[in-house]
Ligand SMILES: *[C@@H]1O[C@H](CO)[C@@H](O)[C@H](O)[C@H]1NC(C)=O
Ligand SMILES: *[C@@H]1O[C@H](CO)[C@@H](O)[C@H](O)[C@H]1NC(C)=O
């Protein structure tokens with residue numbers, strides 16, 4: 234690329250940071266579905282000129298959006314981000330590179346980051362770039378007009394980084410704590426506060442929903458879930474455990490301060506020193522969409538399973554199905570509106586009145602016809618994080634990550650509110 238061309242592009246970048254639209258939405262919305270083969274949560278954005286749908290695996294720990302630029306990337310609105318530009322410094326990139334092919338992912342004098350595939354724990358160098366992204370706005374209850382952002386920042390990955398991701402996926406959507414995560418970029422494009430909400434569906438046929446921006450978050454039949462949220466502070470972790478390359482930098486992941494666990498409202502005894510975060514980022518509790526089930530450090534897991542079993546000591550058990558330790562026939566448990574009738578589990582937060590309650594729909598999982606197991610797994614003694622709250626425990630709960638106020642809003646099971654995460658009205662009026 235000639236010097237004149239690159240300084241011309243630089244001019245375009247800085248003059249069009251803002252969205253190219255007349256309407257200023259307060260919130261945006263995307264669908265999210267579970268890929269059953271991989272247990273990954275997959276969303277769909279629209280990008281490029283001409284615009285095409287791009288499937289992405291959701292990564293709550295990811296710092297930015299990365300998309301494969303190797304294969305089939307055709308767009309007249311693709312612009313590499315050059316070194317020493319405003320966008321490049323926003324990314325915190327320390328890597329400037331020359332690449333000679335002049336095609337998406339490979340240009341001269343470009344700013345580079347390290348896109349990360351958390352499932353295979355691999356990362357590689359990738360060109361930072363800008364392209365058009367289009368997304369539905371929302372008033373919180375239905376789809377609104379599509380809005381377009383001309384220069385939406387992402388990083389190019391390569392085809393081999395897609396290994397281990399759900400079929401058809403072209404990259405990963407980073408929702409982590411970072412000023413270039415998807416939620417941060419949407420918020421700055423439309424001048425709303427950096428808040429987003431995830432509501433993962435347990436339905437195999439209907440998608441859940443991701444909101445960018447503040448509530449209302451309305452689910453059929455007209456229930457505004459933002460009214461039911463309880464809040465707990467998001468806790469800083471001094472060391473990022475998500476990927477080896479980020480060691481020594483603050484975590485992009487979301488940690489909360491679980492102080493104790495109650496089963497059937499009785500506090501269980503466990504080694505609480507494992508629940509706080511150490512100097513090297515070890516211990517504590519985080520929320521993750523990467524694990525299908527909540528993972529606990531071995532001693533916590535054993536105390537937890539024993540206490541849960543004790544509350545159900547009169548109910549006959551069946552042979553456990555790996556990786557679970559405690560399983561029952563549903564007919565011996567009974568069923569309620571919020572799933573199998575089992576003791577409630579409370580993750581108690583900043584004080585005894587603030588707790589995240591889990592009912593049978595989130596605590597138990599069906600493993601075969603009529604057989605349900607306690608859906609928590611033993612992470613071993615060597616885990617970095619003591620409790621990692623996983624996908625099954627998040628389903629049909631709305632979680633609002635309010636980065637502006639550094640707090641997590643959580644709804645507990647929407648089933649107890651007569652709705653589900655599959656009940657957002659995605660029917661378009663056009
Ligand atoms: C964004 O984050 C990077 C890396 O942490 C930092 O260097 C940069 O100053 C931040 N930019 C803004 C505008 O906050
Ligand atoms: C609790 O966990 C900490 C951290 O792993 C460990 O050093 C300590 O020995 C444990 N305490 C007990 C009573 O097991």
Ligand SMILES: *[C@@H]1O[C@H](CO)[C@@H](O)[C@H](O)[C@H]1NC(C)=O
Pocket residue numbers: 375376453658659660661662
């Ligand atoms: C869903 O939203 C569409 C408009 O986007 C509206 O026409 C329709 O009535 C809504 N459905 C329900 C059940 O409210």
